[in-house]
Structures are given as C-alpha cells and as structure tokens.
Amino acid sequence: MSTSVPALSKGLRSGIGDARRRLDAALNDTQIAGRPPRYYLTGWRFGVLALAVAALLPVTRNGALLATAVSVGIYVLLALGLNIVVGYAGLLDLGYVAFFVIGNYTVATFTGGIMLASDRVTVLHIPVVTFWLLLPLAALLAGVFGVLLGAPTLRLRGDYLAIVTLGFGEIMPIVFQNIPWFFGQLGMSALRPNDVATPLGQISFNQSDPLNNMWFYYLTLALVVVVILAVSSLRDSSLGRAWVAIREDETAAAASGVNLVRTKLLAFGLGAVTGGIGGALNAAYLQAIAPTDFSFAISITVLVMIVLGGIGSIPGVILGALLLRYFDVSLLGQINDAVHRSPLVAPGGSPLHFLASFDFNTSKLLIYGLILLTMILLRPQGLVPNVRRQRELKGIGAAIEGTSAVGLLEREGAGMDEVAADTVGTAELAGSGSDAQGREG
C-alpha cells in the first residue's frame, strides 16, 4: 500500500466516512431501509456533539457532577443491555438486577472484604487479579448466568416469562446474602484498592481528587461508547434480524431457519453481559456494596428507562437512562422541596395540605410506576422511538395477519372453499354437523 500523502489522506477520508456511517447507524433507530431519518437529532452529527460534550465534562472540575455522570453511565449500560432482551428479542425480563449483582460481587470478591476488629477478612485476594481482569471476568460470568437463567424460560410466554425472570432477580441477591463467604448482610467494602492501573497512573475513585474522578469517568464513557457500537452492530446483523423475526412470528422464523433456542439464549446472554460490566464499574465506584443495595427496584428502574426512552431504540434508552437518573438524583429532591415550601401545603392553604408530610423521595417507585403506566397507555413506543417498534405498537402490521379471511372476503372472486380453507375452525363448525370439531384441515 502506497504511503504517499494522497493515498494516506484518501485512506483517512474513507476511514472517517466509515466512522461517520457507523455513528449514524449506531444512533439511528429512527431510520429504516434507505428512507431519510425522521429525527435529525440522532444522526452522526448529534453523536459527535454528544461525545464532545461528554468528553469535556471533566473540565468543570466538579467532582460530584462526575460522580453522578459515572452513575448515569452505569445505568446507560444496563439500559442498553436490557434493551437487547426486551427491545430486540421481545422477551420480558423482570430480573435484570441478577446480572448487575454478579458484576458487583465479581469485583468485590477479589478486592473487598470486611474489617473484623483489627483483622481484615477477605474472600479471595490474588494480587495478579487486577480490575482489568475483573471487568471482562464480570462480563463473562454475567453472560454465562444470562444463558443459564434464560434457558428455563424458553418455552414461556408473556406473563410466565416475566414471573420466572422476576424470581431469578429476587433470588440472586439473597444467594449472596446467605453465603457466608460473601459476608451476608454486612456486604463488602474495598480492602484492596480498586485502583485501575493505566500507563498514565492509577485510576481510583477518590472523590476528593478531581483528576482521579476524571479517569474513572473516561473509562465509563469509553465502555458506554463501545457498548453502543456493539449493540448497534448486532441490531444491524443477521442476529438482529433473527431477533425481530422471532418477535414477529416464531413459527415463520423457525421455518426460515432461525434456531429459536440459540437466538433467544444469545439475547439473554448478551444482554446480561452489559449488566455485568455495569456491576463491575459500580462496585469499583462505590467501593462498598451490600446485598440490600440490589433489589427488584433496580430491575424496574432499568425497565422504566427503556419504556420511557423508547423500546428497542438505542438513542431512546440512553435518553431514558439520562432522564430517569437526573430525576432520581436531582429533580425528585427539588420537587420535594418545592412542594414543601409552596403555600399550597400550608395548613389551611388548600386541600393539598396533606402533602406537607409527604416525602417525595421515598415515592420514587410510585412515580416510576406512574411513568410506566402513562407511557404504555399514551406513547408505548417511547420518546425517541425505533421506527419498526412504533409500527408494531400501533398495530399497523398486526392488522393484516390473522385476518386473511377478511382479506379473502374482500377480494373479488374468492370462492367459499378458499374462505373455508383459511378459517378452518369456522368452517368445521358450520359444515361438519355432527362430526368431530376442531380438526386440522
């Protein structure tokens, strides 16, 4: 390959063109098959802008802001992962917290423990096991558990699938709580520094040192970008199409060569992987975890993020994660203060005065439930919808299937035989008289 300047610059330009296309594809759930995008906010330009803003955040030297940003980043990872299971494959998983737990405890096991009197009691400290090893290990373990927990659910639909996954989500924290190895309810704190060694020095999460915050933040941001690219890559692949196909019509998908078991397990496994990554980051960030930190609340939080932002839409679930975390960390407190200070809740001020003693901060889940209901009733496709999901949820495509009798009846020249053939049940009831009912034609 020539190394002349024109050749290099051509290579650079085509490389940039490729990167632009990748970024476009990554964020463009609002586009389908050669049509122009409907939401220009999610094109590659927006991606570059968002990335620039995110990259410059540490300039503010605001440790608390960066801490919040890391937390947001972790939830973005969780939302992207659950989006694979719920958004792409259409499998309602209510136990996603299980994978988050696994990620947390993977890191904690090798770096954490408790202090008993003046003794440090640890689980499994092997000096060579650094965070760089623990991160992929957490991802791998979570992925394995994703497959394990998904396997029994393969023949289940709808409600039953949700219930079983919910059960697994409940079991996981309790398992860690009850195995003495993991110190039960005491949880674990970092006895060995969670320092992430990089060529530029140690990254540790030390809130008093803005520089350390910064590197951990960049690590989180880098992981978020990688996961976005990976997930969009999957979405636009044969596997992504297979997921849509099994969502549309499992029977037709299988008849077209899609292995239902493998495709569903891949959804569970890959979705779980980001849960593990997020969990590992979380343990490193918090430096102390306990089983009581993990509950169904986390599973439902991530689900609400997805439903609010846009099921099956990458920019959508990112927006959902941002909004909900902002709400949780900041807005909720402000609402609480505002209501408590307003004259409406002064005694005798209005019928609303009972709100004076109502603490909004504890009503987080109530509000999430309201958000979930509102979205599902009014705008099930979410704020930044995926085009295909929007069609499905508005029932455009669904109107055709299952009414081929109607389609046939509307057609000129459709004979009675053809109608009967397509509506086997009705034909039997009408024409068979005393013969056995419900036979296949």
Added chain:
Amino acid sequence: MTAPEAPASDSMLLLRGVSKTFGGLTAVDGLDLDIKRGQIFSIIGPNGAGKTTVFNLITGIYRPSSGDMDFDGSSIIGLTPDRVLRRGITRTFQNIRLFNNMTVLENVLVGQHVHYPGNLPAVMLHLPNYRAAERRAHERALDLLGFFGPSLVARQDEYASNLSYADRRRLEIARALGSNPKLMLLDEPTAGMNDAETAEAVRYIQRLRAEFGLTILLIEHKLQVTMGISDRIAVLDYGKKIAEGLPAEIQRNEQVIEAYLGRKATV
C-alpha cells in the same frame, strides 16, 4: 439399504405409516407417501382432512405419534423446524406468515439466515466473512425477488404488510427459496386468488421446479389447478389416504367424488 421392490434412490420424501393423534383425535392415520425427486405432488381432500397437519409433521412442528419419515434417505423425525430447513425442506403457510414489520428485502434476507456464519464474533464485529455473506445474501435476495418480475424488486424497501395479497404470496415463496431447498411445501398457494392470478401462480410453480430444480409438494383446493399441474395426487379424508394416482385416475375415483360431494362446506 434399498428395498428390493422399489428403487429408493429417487425417493425424495418417504412417509411410512405416519400417524398423529392429539388426545383422542386422530388427525393423520397411517399415511404412506412416496414423493419422487422432481415431482409436483399434490395432496387434496376436504376441509379437516389433515393436510396441513401432514405439512406440520414433515417440517417438525409436530412429532408423529407413529411411523417413519425419511428425506433423501435419512430420518427427519424429531428435527426442529430450522433443522428441517437445513436438510432442504422449505414451506409456505396457508395463512401467509410474513414478517409484517420488516421490509420485503429483510423478509428474504431472513430466509437466507442459514447461509450466515454462526459464530458470534463474526456477526457482532461484522468480520469479513460475515460481510461477504451479507453481500451475497443481498444479491441473491434481489435475484429471488426478480424471479417474479420487477415489481417486488422495485418495492424491496416496502414493509411487507403494505403489499398486495398476490405480492405477499410471492414474497413468502421468495423467502422460502432463500435456503436453497430441494423440496418445497406449498400450502394452498392459490387461496384467495382470482382466475388470472391463479393461472399466473400455476406458471410460476412450474417455473420453480424448472429453474430451481425443486420437488414440490402441494396442498391445493382448486381441482382445476391440481389436475393441471400435478404429476401425482394423493387424496386425504379424515386423516386417511383414500386414493392416490395420476390426475385422470383421481378424477374418476368414486370414493374421491363422494368425499368431496358428501362433505362440501356449506358455509
């Protein structure tokens, strides 16, 4: 390995004594079928005779309660539908089961799912072998759509639900061809079509055999279609085969006539 009385080498699909009961209900009763390579073989019979059940048995949606099913010499009992497809048997559905919220092109691409590399890294990272498969699949998809003329190709980016009824039938066939099958099961391919569309469908079914080297197993209600197109016909009634033979023989068969006249749906 081959039975002395029948040359099994050109038997594509062999069903021997296949039965299927659902609880107390016998949907298919001791069915024998021998479909030869390159044939267009039709299964006809009144409503409720068990014809679609036979298709579902062959393609692995149901497992036979008893009997043997061999395709190209090896048993296909117990295979899941996607494995049956990989062996070379494809099908269309009575009620048309397209992926409505996918485009025409995407539907045909899913039909070629078996040609894509299975390993995750290739798929996730779009490695060169994956990209090559995708390119080939796109070209082939356009070829398959083009089999029916330019209209489906022109509408490749349309959602499948927006197509006309006849186009939806054609698309389902194009999708079913994606895996390079040897045997194609068509379940009432002319249902809901008027005479002109039916005649066109007959033509493209014959072209399917000629141009793709397919063996075709057909469920069809329109007797004029069946008689005109089939090499051989089997007649089912109440899950049992009551007649089999050449079209001319079937037309004259008294049991067949009685089965149809005596059971005609009076909707």
